[in-house]
Amino acid sequence: MAVIFISRATFSGGSLLAEKLAEDLGYECLCREDLLELAAKEGIPVGKLQLAMVKPPRVRRHLAPVRAMYLSFIKSVIADRILEKRNLVYHGHAGHMLLAGIPQVMRVRVLADLEQRIKAVRERLDLPREKAIRYIEDVDRDRDRWAHFLYNVDWNVPLYYDLIVNCEHVHVANLASGLVQFADLPEFKLTPASLHALENLRLASRARYLLAKDRRTSHAAVDVVADHGVIHVRYNPIDAEVAPLVPEVLADLEGCRDVRCAIAQSTIIFVQDQLGKALNLCPRLVHIARQNDASIELMQVVEEETAEAVEAPPAAGEMELLDAGNGGIADDSEEPLEAEDEKALERMQEQLKQMECPASHTTVYGGVEKVVSTLGTRERCSMVIIGELRSGASEAVRTRLREELKSRVTDALGVPAVLAEEFYRRTVVGWRELLLAGLKLIVAAVLAVLVFTHQETVVALFADDTFKVYRWLVVAGLVCFVPFFAFHYGSSTGTLFRWLKMK
Incomplete structure (x- = not known):
């Protein structure tokens, strides 16, 4: 069984491909529009999120609680569907970002030639060519903004996908047949580890949704993770007043064995x-x-x-x-x-x-x-x-x-x-600092070797009466040697510790 996320451009054929692939595999097919409808039924103001795409950036930032509520809700829905049937074909806009950190998720991007998309728009919406082009550009721009607003990524970057397919010359049925074979690879088979990660994600998402939905805790910037039924909520000192409320808000959450709140010190x-x-x-x-x-x-x-x-x-x-x-x-x-x-x-x-x-x-x-x-x-x-x-x-x-x-x-x-x-x-340690630290360490090492290989001479300088006349000069040399050695050794090792990110 596999989990397949298909990211589609406007009128690229991605929806048809996802539906055909789900039919061939016998999987459930879920799309972005389904999630928007479910979220709206839950009372999440999805319209405000969509309108935010044309608002100034500061307005989008102020919609953080609504965004957190929406993301946590759709994450829990997707995790539910996957855990229920052990498979899923989802098509939307970079939906695989919702399962970031979950292994064995197959990520596909569907593209199509502009002329093919223009033809599809004109046939479907009965628009002249100029308006069809403008429509495609506007929708693509809105989807770019949507993906950036939700996931803070440019969903057009190829590195976010395992496979990119072009529908220009290949029929949808043939593409679906090829993806069936691709999905059969062992890299995309759900494992006990990935299922456990999905269970943790579902529980954490449900908890985050409840916290975002409750008026008493919606304002708090919290980080929620779950593991084996234990929910860990971390909050900032300025949000300390929500700590007693978190267990109360999550009291009836199914699957929650314990709630542990931790404040940053x-x-x-x-x-x-x-x-x-x-x-x-x-x-x-x-x-x-x-x-x-x-x-x-x-x-x-x-x-x-x-x-x-x-x-x-x-x-x-x-x-x-x-x-x-x-x-x-x-x-x-x-x-x-x-x-x-x-x-x-x-x-x-x-x-x-x-x-x-x-x-x-x-x-x-x-x-x-x-x-x-x-x-x-x-x-x-x-x-x-x-x-x-x-x-x-x-x-x-x-x-x-x-x-x-x-x-x-x-x-x-x-x-x-x-x-x-x-x-x-x-x-931050750069290559120049590392080079300088290396030179200082070499100087310190050379001095240490010279001292340890000439111990008898060093002892004689301080104890032998032969050098009694020059004793003041020996003491002056020692006074200069110790800080010189300590500086080179201390600064070089300090730089190395910082480079190794040691405290």
């Missing part, structure tokens, strides 16, 4: 005006956070004069939804960021989430005083990393602001503060 806060520019810091942030059992908070700083240009607030009916999407942090107000930086911020948050270290996000309007006062409200803050502030100002102004904030955080709050470039330099 501390928080590492990254402060910058344009967070999207710090993508290269994500791996190191996650590494440091895991070493210290800490969560990550991304704090965006917007100057007061910029805040005056905020767009009109959302309608009253939308206010509750927008407030629920900020990870449990009550922002001072909302500021529309540049679309490019907003997308980069989404990529940063998704990258942290994929590293199993989800981050909360907040926006602070004002200068150093406002940032310091906001940081003062954060409990268990273990480190503040200061990135760029007021990017449009001169270098002298930026440097002064960052140094002032670093000094205020350290003095007023007693929290270690470090500049982003210093943090990067201390935690």
Whole structure:
């Protein structure tokens, strides 16, 4: 038995291929439209998610609770269907991303020639050629946005698929016959390990859905995993108020034997005006956070004069939804960021989430005083990393602001503060540093060998009366030798430890 996910372009023949393949294999066939219908029946506002594709990026970010609810629901549905019949053919838009981390899932992308798609649109919708082309372009664009919004990926990248097929010259029935043979490969057979992973995914998805659906816990940025019926919920210190509510919300969840809540022991806060520019810091942030059992908070700083240009607030009916999407942090107000930086911020948050270290996000309007006062409200803050502030100002102004904030955080709050470039330099080791560390280690090794192979001479310099006249010179040499050796050995080994990601 196999699980097959088919990603289809508009009018590419992917739906026909999926239905024919399911018929030949005797499998259940499920499509994206079926999931949307089921989600709508559950009361999930799918329409808001679809409308978000044409909204500014900040609006899509505020739909995080609805997105979490939808994703967890459809994950549980798909896992249910697979575990019930041990097979499934699903066709939609990069649906295999829903089962990321589950082995033995067959991923197929279906393409077709543009002319073939235009012909299909004209026949099906009775449109002239120009409108048919525009229709295909619009739908393709919407699907690209949908895949990016749900999974934060470009679903057109070939590396996301095991097989890419072109329907231009091959009949659907023949393609289905070929895929039947391909699905029979041992790499796509469900194993006990993959079934166990699916059971864990189903239970975790059901739990995440209940938490996202309950008004008391929907705002919290939580990470939910399950194993053998035990649900582990990890939350940030700023969401500590939801901890007593989690067992209550999950009390009637079928298959749940126990609920264990764990709070991150501390928080590492990254402060910058344009967070999207710090993508290269994500791996190191996650590494440091895991070493210290800490969560990550991304704090965006917007100057007061910029805040005056905020767009009109959302309608009253939308206010509750927008407030629920900020990870449990009550922002001072909302500021529309540049679309490019907003997308980069989404990529940063998704990258942290994929590293199993989800981050909360907040926006602070004002200068150093406002940032310091906001940081003062954060409990268990273990480190503040200061990135760029007021990017449009001169270098002298930026440097002064960052140094002032670093000094205020350290003095007023007693929290270690470090500049982003210093943090990067201390935690990231490049090839030049490795080369320099190797040279220092060679120097230290040569000195150690010389000392140990000439021990009698060294002892004589300090104890033999022959060198008594030069004793002061020997002591001076020792005073210089020890720190010289310690510097070369200590700095080289420290660099190697950082390269090996040792604490």
